Amino acid sequence: xxxxxxxxxxxxLLSILATAxxxxxxxxxxxxMNVTFPHxxxxxxxxxxxxxxxxxxxxxAVSITITLGATLxxxxxxxxxxxxxxxxxxxxxxVAMIAPNFALLxxxxxxxxxxxxxxIPLMFNLIVERIPRSQIGFYMGLTGLVVSLxxxxxPTYGGFMIGLFDWHMIYTLIMPVPIxxxxxxxxxxxxxxxxxxxxxxxxxxxxxxxxxxxxIMMISSLEEGSFNWTFVIIFLLSLVLFVWRSLTxxxxxxDIRILKNPVIxxxxxxxxxxxFSNLSANFxxxxxxxxxxxxxxxxxxxxxxxGTMLGAFSAPFLGKLYDTKGPKLSLYGGNLLFFLAxxxxxxxxxxxxxxxxxxxxxxxxxxxxxxxxNTMALSVSQISREKSPDATxxxxxxxxxxxxxxxxxxxxxxxxxxxxxxGVHLVFLLxxxxxxxxFYLFYSLFRAIKNQKF
Numbered sequence: 001x002x003x004x005x006x007x008x009x010x011x012x013l014l015s016i017l018a019t020a021x022x023x024x025x026x027x028x029x030x031x032x033m034n035v036t037f038p039h040x041x042x043x044x045x046x047x048x049x050x051x052x053x054x055x056x057x058x059x060x061a062v063s064i065t066i067t068l069g070a071t072l073x074x075x076x077x078x079x080x081x082x083x084x085x086x087x088x089x090x091x092x093x094x095v096a097m098i099a100p101n102f103a104l105l106x107x108x109x110x111x112x113x114x115x116x117x118x119x120i121p122l123m124f125n126l127i128v129e130r131i132p133r134s135q136i137g138f139y140m141g142l143t144g145l146v147v148s149l150x151x152x153x154x155p156t157y158g159g160f161m162i163g164l165f166d167w168h169m170i171y172t173l174i175m176p177v178p179i180x181x182x183x184x185x186x187x188x189x190x191x192x193x194x195x196x197x198x199x200x201x202x203x204x205x206x207x208x209x210x211x212x213x214x215x216i217m218m219i220s221s222l223e224e225g226s227f228n229w230t231f232v233i234i235f236l237l238s239l240v241l242f243v244w245r246s247l248t249x250x251x252x253x254x255d256i257r258i259l260k261n262p263v264i265x266x267x268x269x270x271x272x273x274x275x276f277s278n279l280s281a282n283f284x285x286x287x288x289x290x291x292x293x294x295x296x297x298x299x300x301x302x303x304x305x306x307g308t309m310l311g312a313f314s315a316p317f318l319g320k321l322y323d324t325k326g327p328k329l330s331l332y333g334g335n336l337l338f339f340l341a342x343x344x345x346x347x348x349x350x351x352x353x354x355x356x357x358x359x360x361x362x363x364x365x366x367x368x369x370x371x372x373x374n375t376m377a378l379s380v381s382q383i384s385r386e387k388s389p390d391a392t393x394x395x396x397x398x399x400x401x402x403x404x405x406x407x408x409x410x411x412x413x414x415x416x417x418x419x420x421x422x423g424v425h426l427v428f429l430l431x432x433x434x435x436x437x438x439f440y441l442f443y444s445l446f447r448a449i450k451n452q453k454f
Contacts, residue, residue, distance in 0.1 A: 008130075008131060008132070008135060008139070010188070011188040011189075011190065012126070012130045012131070014184050014187070014188040015078075015126060015130075015184070015185065015188050015189040015190070016123060016126050016127060016139065016142075016143070017184055018082060018181045018182075018184035018185040018188070018189060019082060019085075019119050019120075019122050019123035019126065019181070019185075020123055020142075020143055020146040020147075021146075021177050021178070021180060021181040021184070022085055022086065022089055022115060022116060022119035022177075022178065022181055023116060023119055023120050023123060023143075023146065023147055023150075024146050024147065024149065024150045024177065025089065025093075025116075025150075025174050025177040025178060025181075026058075026062075026089065026112055026113065026115065026116030026119070026150075027116070027147060027150035027151055027154070028150040028151075028153070028154050028157065028174065029093070029096070029109075029112055029154075029170065029171065029174055030055060030058050030059075030109075030112075030113075030154070031150060031151045031154025031155060031158070032154040032155065032157045032158030032161070032170050033054055033055065033109075033158060033167075033170070034055065034154075034155060034158065035155050035158045035159045035162065036158055036162050036167045036170070037051050037052075037054075039162055039167065040054075040102075040167065043167075044101065044102040046102060050102070051102075052220065053106060054105065054106065054109050056216060056217075056220050057106055057109050057110050057113065058109045058110065058112060058113035059113065059216060059400065059404060060110075060113070060212065060213060060216045061109075061110045061111075061112075061113030061114040061116075061117060062113045062114075062116050062117040062120075062400060063117065063212045063216065063397065063400045063401070064114070064117065064208075064209050064212055064213070065113070065114045065115075065116075065117030065118050066117040066118075066120060066121060066393060066396045066397055066400065067205070067208055067209075067212070067253075067254055067393055067397060068117075068118065068121075068205075068393075069117075069118075069120075069121025069122070069125070069389055069392060069393040069396070070121070070198075070253075070254055070255065070389040070390040070392075070393045071198055071200055071205075071253060071254075072118065072121075072122075073121065073122070073125050073195075073389035074195060074196060074197060074198035074389065075195070075197055075198060075200070077191040077192075077195075078122065078126070078189055078190070078191050078192060079185065079189050079190075079191055081118060081119075081122050082119070082122060082181075082185045082189055083182070083185065084118060085115045085116075085118040085119040085122070086115070086178050086181060086182050086185070087115075088111050088112075088114055088115035088118070089111070089112055089115035089116070089119075089178050090175075090178045090179075091111055092107075092108045092109070092110070092111025092112035092113075092114075092115060093108065093112060093171050093174055093175055093178065094108070094171075094175070095107055095108035095111065096108030096109060096112065096168075096171045097168055097171035097172050097175065098168070099168075108171070120396055121389065121392050121393055121396060123143060124143070124376075124380075124392045124395075124396070125388065125389055125392055127139050127140060127143065128380050128381070128385075128388045128392065129192070129385060129388065133381050134323055135323055136319075136322075136323070136377050136381055137318075137319035137320060137321070137322030137323040137330070137373075137374055137377050138316055138319040138320045138322075138323055139319065140319050140322075140373045140374065140376065140377040141315040141316035141317070141318055141319025141320065141322075141369075141373055142315070142316045142319070143373075144312070144315035144316075144319070144369060144372075144373040145312050145313060145315045145316055148308065148311060148312035148315060148369070149309075149312045151308070152305065152308040152309055152312055155301065157170070158170055161173070196386065198251055199251045200253070201245075201249055201251060201252055201253035202253075203245060204242055204245050204246055204249070204252060204253035204254070205253045207238050207239075207241050207242035207245065208238075208242045208253065208254065210234065210238040211235055211238040211239040211242055212397075212401075214231045214232075214234045214235040214238065215235045215239075215401065215404075216404060217231050218231040218232055218235055219404045219405055219408045220408075222408045222409075222411075222412055243256065254390060254393060254394070255387065255390040256390075256394070258383065258387050258390055258391055258394070259394070261383065262444070262445075262448035263379055263382045263383065263445065263448050263449055263452060264379050264380075264383065264391055264394070266379075266441050266442075266444050266445035266448055267375050267376065267378060267379025267380075267395075267445060268379065268394060268395055268398050269441055270371070270375055270438045270441045270442065270445075271372065271375050271376055271379075271395055271398055271399065271402075272398040272399070272401075272402045273402070273434050273437070273438055274338075274368055274371065274372040274375075274402075274438075275372070275398070275399045275402035275403050275406065276402040276403070276405060276406035276409075276434070277338075277342070277368070277406065277431045277434060277435075278368055278372075278403070278406065279402070279403040279404075279406035279407045279410075280406040280407065280409065280410040280427055280431060281345070281361075281364060281428075281431070282304060282407075283406075283407045283410045283411065284410050284414070284424050284427055284428075285300075285303055285304060285357060285361065286300040286301060286303065286304065287300075287414070287420070288352075288420065288421075288424045289303055289354060289357065291420045292420050292421050292424075293352075293353070293354065295354055299354060303354060303357050303358055303361065304361060306358055306361075306362055307358070307361035307362040307363075307364060307365035307366070308365060310362055310365065310366060311362075311365030311366050311368070311369045312369075314366055314369065315369050315373060318330065318334070318366070318369060318370045318373070318374070319373060319374065319377075321370075322374045322377065322378075327374060327377075327378045327446075328446065330370055330371060330374040331370075331371045331374060331375060331378070331442045331445075332439075332442060333367075333370060333371075334366075334367045334368065334369070334370025334371030334372070334374070335367065335371050335435065335438050335439060335442065336367065337363045337364075337366060337367025337370065338363075338364060338367035338368050338371065338435055338438075339367075339432075339435045339436075339439075340360075340363055340367070341360045341361065341363040341364035341367060342364070342428060342431050342432050342435050343432060344356070344360045345360065345364075345424075345428040345431075346425065346428035346429045346431065346432040347432075349421055349424055349425040349428065350421060350425075371438075371442075376395050378445070378449075379391065379395075379445075380392060380395070382449060382452065409427075409430075410427050413426050413427050413430070414427065
């Protein structure tokens with residue numbers, strides 16, 4: 001464990017960067033493919049629903065392998081985790097780069113997703129375990145910068161590649177990233193000695209995998225406007241069995257018992273709600289501008305860019321604010337900015353124009369980043385080192401699931417509304433009440449931390 005005033009070594013910084021690069025490359029490849037779907041429908045002679053599995057399969061692979069974060073952290077060395085992730089990502093990227101058909105492209109995407117899901121928990125575990133708590137906000141912000149930049153430039157990058165070259169080039173130009181990551185990891189990443197081994201509880205893993213698979217399939221079916229009871233039943237049944245087994249076995253695959261700690265529970269719920277709100281808004285705003293305000297598609301896409309870029313580049317500085325001024329200013333202040341933006345979107349929907357949306361989306365993103373990144377930092381820093389891998393895995397699972405659910409719920413509400421404006425208003429009204437709930441959750445979180453016995 002790092003001492004509070006210990007300077008962060010160059011080795012630690014570059015080790016974190018090595019893992020962050022895999023996350024960046026994975027998210028970049030995922031977000032860059034969305035703009036290629038109209039083209040790929042012609043190339044592969046398939047429909048949009050089938051092509052959506054390029055994204056769905058990737059997200060599912062990420063969700064499943066993220067759950068392995070805690071087990072791998074206990075049983076594998078950091079270098080083994082990193083190099084396994086790199087090997088999978090490079091293989092997946094190579095397969096996608098030369099894929100002659102849809103099946104091989106899917107295989108490449110799944111391998112990329114699996115690799116990204118292995119790398120992300122390692123990145124956060126390195127921060128929690130090796131960064132002094134007095135500096136953890138800044139480094140969480142740095143990872144937020146890396147992870148936020150990828151979706152910001154992904155669609156532009158994908159559009160540029162497919163406009164000038166071929167869709168295969170998306171993956172060709174990504175290939176140097178895992179190579180750089182390998183060099184950094186090989187030179188600078190050091191293993192933690194004397195790890196406590198944890199048995200691999202494969203039944204729980206299979207139950208969780210089944211639950212996550214059918215949750216994603218359930219959400220995907222909802223996005224398409226249908227409701228599949230089979231998916232719902234299998235999802236709920238496997239989830240209940242996973243929870244039961246996790247609470248009864250001696251060495252659980254993922255220690256969900258840490259959710260009994262209010263510091264973790266009261267941190268993970270707002271973390272979930274922020275990602276839910278973020279992906280809802282990112283889906284709604286471009287569609288609202290095109291369908292209601294009759295803006296050009298390019299203008300609608302640009303509307304999110306200033307907020308996304310400012311939010312990304314401000315993340316390390318907002319993390320530094322957390323380190324110097326304490327968590328209350330970051331969490332309450334960030335949520336206040338978030339509240340302001342959501343209030344305007346919810347109650348002045350009809351009056352919104354492109355400049356107003358750009359302005360308030362900046363508030364939305366900066367406020368969200370200010371509180372979102374630091375919520376996890378605060379919660380995980382309050383528990384013991386041996387429990388941090390489980391906490392990290394749970395936070396990342398919540399983030400993945402919330403993003404998928406946020407998009408689906410927003411799409412359903414807009415589709416069921418009498419018109420698009422009403423639908424957008426109702427979604428943002430829902431988010432408005434969620435923001436108020438977050439204020440209460442933060443209040444409860446700080447009370448729990450104050451009352452916690454160390």
